[in-house]
Amino acid sequence: MRDFALSRPTTLAEAAAAFASGGEAAYLAGGHTLLPAMKSRLRMPDTLIDLSALPGITGVHHEADRLWIGALTTHAAVADDATVQSTIPGLARAALLIGDPMVRNRGTIGGVLANNDPAADYPAMAVAMDAVIETDRASHSADDYFQGMFATALEDGEIITRIGFRIPERAAYAKFRHPASRYAIVGVFVARFADGEVRVGIIGAGPGVFRWPQAEAALKNDFSPAAIKGLVLDSADLNTDIHAGPEYRAHLCGVMLANAVGEA
Amino acid sequence: MEIGLTINGTERSADVPAATLLVDMLRDELGLTGTHIGCDTSQCGACNVLLDGKVVKSCTLLAAQAVGTQVTTIEGLADGDMLHPMQAAFKAEHGLQCGFCTPGMVMAGLEIVRRHGTQVTAEQVTHDLEGNLCRCTGYINIVKAIVTGARAMGETVDA
Ligand SMILES: Cc1cc2nc3c(=O)[nH]c(=O)nc-3n(C[C@H](O)[C@H](O)[C@H](O)COP(=O)(O)OP(=O)(O)OC[C@H]3O[C@@H](n4cnc5c(N)ncnc54)[C@H](O)[C@@H]3O)c2cc1C
Ligand code: FES
Ligand code: FES
Numbered sequence: 001m002r003d004f005a006l007s008r009p010t011t012l013a014e015a016a017a018a019f020a021s022g023g024e025a026a027y028l029a030g031g032h033t034l035l036p037a038m039k040s041r042l043r044m045p046d047t048l049i050d051l052s053a054l055p056g057i058t059g060v061h062h063e064a065d066r067l068w069i070g071a072l073t074t075h076a077a078v079a080d081d082a083t084v085q086s087t088i089p090g091l092a093r094a095a096l097l098i099g100d101p102m103v104r105n106r107g108t109i110g111g112v113l114a115n116n117d118p119a120a121d122y123p124a125m126a127v128a129m130d131a132v133i134e135t136d137r138a139s140h141s142a143d144d145y146f147q148g149m150f151a152t153a154l155e156d157g158e159i160i161t162r163i164g165f166r167i168p169e170r171a172a173y174a175k176f177r178h179p180a181s182r183y184a185i186v187g188v189f190v191a192r193f194a195d196g197e198v199r200v201g202i203i204g205a206g207p208g209v210f211r212w213p214q215a216e217a218a219l220k221n222d223f224s225p226a227a228i229k230g231l232v233l234d235s236a237d238l239n240t241d242i243h244a245g246p247e248y249r250a251h252l253c254g255v256m257l258a259n260a261v262g263e264a
Numbered sequence: 265m266e267i268g269l270t271i272n273g274t275e276r277s278a279d280v281p282a283a284t285l286l287v288d289m290l291r292d293e294l295g296l297t298g299t300h301i302g303c304d305t306s307q308c309g310a311c312n313v314l315l316d317g318k319v320v321k322s323c324t325l326l327a328a329q330a331v332g333t334q335v336t337t338i339e340g341l342a343d344g345d346m347l348h349p350m351q352a353a354f355k356a357e358h359g360l361q362c363g364f365c366t367p368g369m370v371m372a373g374l375e376i377v378r379r380h381g382t383q384v385t386a387e388q389v390t391h392d393l394e395g396n397l398c399r400c401t402g403y404i405n406i407v408k409a410i411v412t413g414a415r416a417m418g419e420t421v422d423a
Contacts, residue, residue, distance in 0.1 A: 001283040001285070002283065003281045003282060003283040004282055004283055005282065006265070006282040006326070006328055028326075028329075031324060031325065031326065031329065032306065032324055035285075035306075035324050035325070035326070036305060036306045036324065038283075039304060040304070040305075048282070050328075050329065052329070076318070099395065100309070100392075100394045100395025100396075101319055101372065101375055101376075101379070101392055101394075101395055102309060102312060102319055102320050102321045102324075102372075102395050103306075103321075103395060105315075105318045105319060105320050106320055106321075106324065106325065181307075182394060182395075
């Protein structure tokens with residue numbers, strides 16, 4: 001790894017100033033995407049800004065109809081948190097499906113959302129639970145935040161501080177994993193809210209997270225696996241690689257959604 | 265930069281570049297070569313250590329991120345000549361062949377006991393070993409060893 005200057009600011013303003021101070025800068029959260037990328041020299045920042053000392057950037061708070069999770073909260077902390085387990089049990093269970101125990105002890109929700117890997121899991125939860133992504137300078141709704149492969153609404157140097165999920169009545173995640181990498185070939189999160197609205201977030205299948213409006217409408221009438229039987233996702237824009245072609249991915253989306261609805 | 269942390273109960277420090285990974289500080293600066301490097305892609309778990317009691321991949325952590333923490337490596341488990349119950353179980357159950365993955369497997373085993381308790385099932389062990397690779401054993405005896413080690417840890421605590 002090429003050497004860099006490392007700082008550990010204690011306020012958001014200091015962190016943003018360090019980012020703007022010139023050269024190629026990067027924020028460091030759990031490091032489980034950034035450090036592997038730096039080891040292989042895909043990224044060579046000369047300034048690294050460790051966000052872990054920022055006040056109030058970890059932890060879980062329940063406020064009115066939303067569950068707020070600090071950006072630097074690890075996947076293991078989300079899975080183990082009593083408030084997450086009681087308000088959105090499907091989210092706690094989903095966090096346990098990310099990576100492996102070591103990844104879950106370090107990787108953070110903010111890091112996942114900033115990176116927006118097309119196979120990362122949290123974008124499915126963010127979109128399906130109508131999340132608000134709060135930063136040091138703005139508040140983004142999930143529907144506008146994700147902009148395709150590794151692209152988001154974040155400006156250069158913008159820091160995610162917390163994520164607010166609208167609390168559903170019922171919700172669950174189903175993930176079809178690549179057996180070696182543990183990343184999703186397809187992952188589907190479904191959420192049904194008290195007002196009857198149903199939202200479906202799908203990752204792994206396309207170049208970025210997306211919703212499935214036909215399935216949402218069918219599930220709004222009848223929240224059961226039978227309601228989406230026979231419904232097939234259009235495979236035109238889906239990913240293809242050596243693991244799965246677009247038609248197979250479209251098929252998996254239907255199967256995973258039915259599994260998630262059954263579990264919710 | 266100066267990195268100070270507690271390793272296996274002893275305060276240690278080293279003056280290393282900011283880009284130093286924890287595993288490199290352990291092995292190259294402090295001579296603790298029990299922690300292995302099995303891959304370049306954060307996938308194998310051979311480098312597992314406990315950081316404030318939780319298992320992490322020391323190849324995917326800057327030494328600077330461990331400042332002020334308590335790190336436990338494989339060297340810190342035995343009590344003199346007495347192997348830790350989890351280490352003894354790997355020996356008893358033939359949970360290793362070449363031994364390269366073993367330090368990481370033992371550390372993963374300790375995390376499994378922390379999360380699931382000493383009555384953990386073979387199925388839970390299998391699931392939670394998803395981040396540890398072994399190229400020799402076929403895993404069967406590793407799973408047995410962790411179950412045996414977990415039970416033995418229960419007896420030590422109860423005794
Ligand atoms: C072996 C392995 C398996 C994995 N499996 C999965 C999986 O199954 N599913 C999954 O979703 N992920 C998986 N991951 C990725 C893991 O969840 C990462 O931790 C995550 O993608 C990035 O989070 P981080 O905290 O580690 O971020 P970092 O690596 O520290 O940062 C990632 C990027 O986000 C930026 N960033 C971080 N935090 C912020 C913030 N608060 N504001 C603005 N920018 C920020 C950084 O500058 C960097 O560009 C895996 C990783 C590994 C190594
Ligand atoms: S050496 Fe750390 S995961 Fe392989
Ligand atoms: S015993 Fe050889 S890699 Fe596991």
